[in-house]
Amino acid sequence: MGFFGREEKLPPPHPRQEPRIPLPPTVETMSQVFQGCADFFHRPFYLGGNPARQVEICYVLGMVRTERACDYLLRPLAENAALGQADLGEVYRLLLEGAVYTLTVMERTTADQVALDLAEGWVALFFPGKDTVLTFAAPTEEKRSVSPPENEPDVKGARDSFVETVRTNTSMVRRRFRAPELRIMEVRVGRQSLTPVDILYVEGITDPDLVAQVRRQVAAIDIDALLAPANLEEYLTGQSRTAFPLVDYTQRPDRFCAGLAEGRVGILADGIPLGYLAPGTVDRFFKAEQDKTDNWAMATVLTVLRYVCMLVTLFLPALYVAAVVFHPEMIPLRLMNSIIAAKSNVPFSTLTEVVVMLLAFEVLQEAGVRLPAPLGQTVSILGGLVVGTAAVEAKIVSPAVLIVVAIAGIAGYTMPSQDFAGALRIWRFFLALAAGLAGFLGLSLTAAVLVFRLARLESFAVPYLTPFASSAGVQYQGHTVLRRPLTRAKGRLAYLRPRNRRNQG
Amino acid sequence: MRNQIIRRAVYLALGLMLAAGCAAAGEEESRNTVAGSSGREPEATLLARVLGVDYAPGAVTVTAVATDPAGGEADVLLTASGDTLAQAMDALPTAGESWLALTHVTQLVLGDRADLEEVLTYVMNSAQMDDTATVWCAPVPAAGLLEECGGGVDRLTVLEQKEEVDTVTVAQALEYWREGGEVALPALAWQGETLEAAGVLLFSEVL
Numbered sequence: 066m067g068f069f070g071r072e073e074k075l076p077p078p079h080p081r082q083e084p085r086i087p088l089p090p091t092v093e094t095m096s097q098v099f100q101g102c103a104d105f106f107h108r109p110f111y112l113g114g115n116p117a118r119q120v121e122i123c124y125v126l127g128m129v130r131t132e133r134a135c136d137y138l139l140r141p142l143a144e145n146a147a148l149g150q151a152d153l154g155e156v157y158r159l160l161l162e163g164a165v166y167t168l169t170v171m172e173r174t175t176a177d178q179v180a181l182d183l184a185e186g187w188v189a190l191f192f193p194g195k196d197t198v199l200t201f202a203a204p205t206e207e208k209r210s211v212s213p214p215e216n217e218p219d220v221k222g223a224r225d226s227f228v229e230t231v232r233t234n235t236s237m238v239r240r241r242f243r244a245p246e247l248r249i250m251e252v253r254v255g256r257q258s259l260t261p262v263d264i265l266y267v268e269g270i271t272d273p274d275l276v277a278q279v280r281r282q283v284a285a286i287d288i289d290a291l292l293a294p295a296n297l298e299e300y301l302t303g304q305s306r307t308a309f310p311l312v313d314y315t316q317r318p319d320r321f322c323a324g325l326a327e328g329r330v331g332i333l334a335d336g337i338p339l340g341y342l343a344p345g346t347v348d349r350f351f352k353a354e355q356d357k358t359d360n361w362a363m364a365t366v367l368t369v370l371r372y373v374c375m376l377v378t379l380f381l382p383a384l385y386v387a388a389v390v391f392h393p394e395m396i397p398l399r400l401m402n403s404i405i406a407a408k409s410n411v412p413f414s415t416l417t418e419v420v421v422m423l424l425a426f427e428v429l430q431e432a433g434v435r436l437p438a439p440l441g442q443t444v445s446i447l448g449g450l451v452v453g454t455a456a457v458e459a460k461i462v463s464p465a466v467l468i469v470v471a472i473a474g475i476a477g478y479t480m481p482s483q484d485f486a487g488a489l490r491i492w493r494f495f496l497a498l499a500a501g502l503a504g505f506l507g508l509s510l511t512a513a514v515l516v517f518r519l520a521r522l523e524s525f526a527v528p529y530l531t532p533f534a535s536s537a538g539v540q541y542q543g544h545t546v547l548r549r550p551l552t553r554a555k556g557r558l559a560y561l562r563p564r565n566r567r568n569q570g
Numbered sequence: 571m572r573n574q575i576i577r578r579a580v581y582l583a584l585g586l587m588l589a590a591g592c593a594a595a596g597e598e599e600s601r602n603t604v605a606g607s608s609g610r611e612p613e614a615t616l617l618a619r620v621l622g623v624d625y626a627p628g629a630v631t632v633t634a635v636a637t638d639p640a641g642g643e644a645d646v647l648l649t650a651s652g653d654t655l656a657q658a659m660d661a662l663p664t665a666g667e668s669w670l671a672l673t674h675v676t677q678l679v680l681g682d683r684a685d686l687e688e689v690l691t692y693v694m695n696s697a698q699m700d701d702t703a704t705v706w707c708a709p710v711p712a713a714g715l716l717e718e719c720g721g722g723v724d725r726l727t728v729l730e731q732k733e734e735v736d737t738v739t740v741a742q743a744l745e746y747w748r749e750g751g752e753v754a755l756p757a758l759a760w761q762g763e764t765l766e767a768a769g770v771l772l773f774s775e776v777l
Contacts, residue, residue, distance in 0.1 A: 390609035393617070394673035394698065401617060401674065405639035408613040415611060504609060510584050517580065 086176040090198045092121045094176050113149020121191040128186035130205040137166035169202035214316040221358040226316040231335035237318040252283045258290035265331035272562040279330045308488035311524040313345040320354045328563035344524035346531045350482040364548040378477035382419045383500035385469045391504030408463040416501030418462050422470040531560045617674045619723045622712030624681035630658045633713040635721040645721025672698045677726045678705045681712035690744040701741040707755040707771045719765040735767045
């Protein structure tokens with residue numbers, strides 16, 4: 066039974082049709098598959114200018130880089146007299162072994178393969194009477210140029226970020242990770258989108274069981290199309306009952322490579338300008354790449370600050386409600402008198418004030434994300450003035466509540482991970498409501514529930530609260546809360562079960 | 571399935587604990603019971619600073635002095651009576667227009683006939699009141715003294731900082747009483763137009 070009515074009974078998943086195109090790989094088949102598509106073209110072509118040596122080429126306009134196809138494929142086919150004189154079997158062999166100027170030539174045996182190649186910008190060459198097809202890579206390279214990361218700025222670090230093209234992203238990884246042990250496996254995800262998803266790991270460092278688990282999870286994703294990051298994140302972890310992220314993501318190739326070097330498995334998906342790292346434990350979401358570029362003391366201070374801000378953003382509104390309403394003895398007299406005086410003539414209860422202000426904060430934030438840039442600044446000022454100043458002067462909220470909510474909100478922005486910050490924003494509502502219900506008892510019990518839920522989470526068989534829990538009394542190397550100098554952090558993280566525990570001499 | 575049952579049992583237990591709260595046994599209203607709604611909005615609360623206790627045959631009178639949160643000059647005096655100290659204290663929070671909270675009482679004034687041990691024990695056991703409050707005594711009824719000086723909140727704060735005044739907290743006084751059977755408390759007197767410290771008064775079991 067659903068919440069709003071009877072739960073709709075969905076039909077069982079359609080069985081995968083293998084092969085998708087149960088026809089031979091011919092021009093007629095491709096014409097049938099791409100019937101009605103305005104960008105699909107096919108034409109006859111004379112090899113070496115000889116009408117007796119006719120082949121058919123097919124391509125999808127817009128996906129093929131026309132000048133490359135013309136200069137490096139069609140021109141040698143037309144101008145090479147030897148191709149016009151040899152028999153078709155010999156021509157086939159010559160083309161397969163490099164008679165044209167393309168890096169990649171593939172021999173395709175099924176209509177599925179040919180159709181996929183055409184959709185990816187390859188040119189298909191059909192020989193009469195032959196049941197195999199040659200496809201030549203000539204895709205267009207229109208893509209967004211590499212730009213600085215918008216959400217992970219750094220003062221001293223690199224300025225490049227991932228783009229939507231997976232091959233460009235893997236090239237950025239290769240530029241930093243020149244070891245030939247870097248492996249890149251590809252899996253197609255999405256019945257309609259057939260999105261290439263690359264799984265990266267380092268042979269000899271990464272735990273093979275972890276790699277196998279990630280590959281299984283990716284291969285098990287059975288959806289229509291992989292178009293949004295949530296498609297990958299939610300299906301990858303398989304846990305939908307938590308707001309907390311279970312895989313780390315980054316826009317920065319340097320951070321991605323650092324994760325690979327630690328022994329994590331990386332995932333890059335075409336169309337998504339992010340790199341994912343598995344497993345994702347809670348300490349990952351408090352680390353920023355600038356921690357490695359800054360001095361270890363500064364990095365430690367900033368990390369401690371983030372943890373403190375996490376506690377502030379989560380608990381401050383609830384602490385305020387609990388202390389003011391249930392436990393005024395905790396508040397110094399002058400502050401309490403000030404709160405009492407400020408709250409006189411405010412018609413709402415403290416809990417209502419806090420919840421309304423938290424909601425207003427969320428609305429402002431969401432509006433700021435959706436607004437076009439020219440309007441954003443104006444609305445931010447307006448929102449701040451209206452919500453902040455006018456609401457206080459009109460005695461709709463008290464100044465103390467405004468300050469508390471503002472501090473909690475700003476503290477939340479120190480989280481390097483927006484997903485983690487979002488989960489904290491959800492839970493602070495629950496904590497505030499519980500505090501309004503039963504003071505510190507409610508706050509404590511709800512915090513216990515939160516810790517209980519976090520302790521139950523796992524990311525690829527690694528407990529989420531690692532390394533704060535399940536360390537078996539062993540001091541973790543590297544950077545959890547306090548960052549050691551890099552010269553003294555000689556071991557990889559044990560919970561990743563790397564094949565090689567030491568990361569330096 | 572078993573894990574699911576365990577998880578739901580844990581959530582149910584936590585929820586029941588939340589609903590039941592941790593009611594303190596025996597005495598004043600618990601601050602943590604949901605059913606009792608013991609939370610108070612701050613604008614509906616007055617904070618008592620000084621508490622005076624007077625004993626008369628068959629009656630106990632308590633007098634509380636609260637400052638105006640808006641910063642007005644006049645202190646608010648509230649009085650409640652009962653057959654016993656506990657009854658008088660129970661009646662005190664609702665003696666005025668706003669709820670009177672005793673969480674910020676810093677001065678305790680015992681009148682000439684106050685039962686020292688009973689008063690100190692009550693304050694020590696109270697969930698609201700702080701045992702670091704300074705204890706004064708007066709050779710006259712505390713209610714009259716506090717009324718005459720208009721509350722005396724600020725004056726008492728000044729007096730307890732004087733070097734010649736040896737202040738004693740509730741916890742210290744009760745400790746001296748229980749261990750030695752006597753305690754010397756600083757005395758107050760209305761002299762001229764101001765409240766002054768007037769030496770000490772010795773409370774003794776023998777007496």
